[in-house]
Amino acid sequence: MDKTALRNALLALERHELQAAREAYADYLAGSKPDRADTEDDQDHSLAVEDAELAQGLEGPLQAAQDAMARLQAIDFAPRTTVAPGAVLELGGQRFVVAVATQQFKVGAQTYMGISTESPLYRAAYGKAAGDTVEFAGRPHRIDRID
Incomplete structure (x- = not known):
């Protein structure tokens, strides 16, 4: 397994x-700048408050993406024998990378999905080795492989 390509x-x-x-x-900030040539009335003030709330809503995903990138860059992807950050674990033919939560993605012919250390799967599997069984989603799952 090429963990450099995976990273x-x-x-x-x-x-x-x-x-x-x-x-x-x-885009949101560019479209929400008020025209200061007009005098502000109560409706303008109300819209400005709504704009500020919407901007805060967009800051959350931006901050989450920045945090995920920082966590990912800090992870050591060296080979593993137990489930820990940087490990790839295989359960029932599915491969999960302990790093950050992602959609499914391919590296070569293999499909992977990123999971965070906050995920229920990681919490159940942390410290386990290949051959161990973990309880996840109400069922036991055998860890087939760890890289």
């Missing part, structure tokens, strides 16, 4: 998420 794929996914969040935030 690079995760970084590319997170860069895309971060860029999309930055663009959404910038």
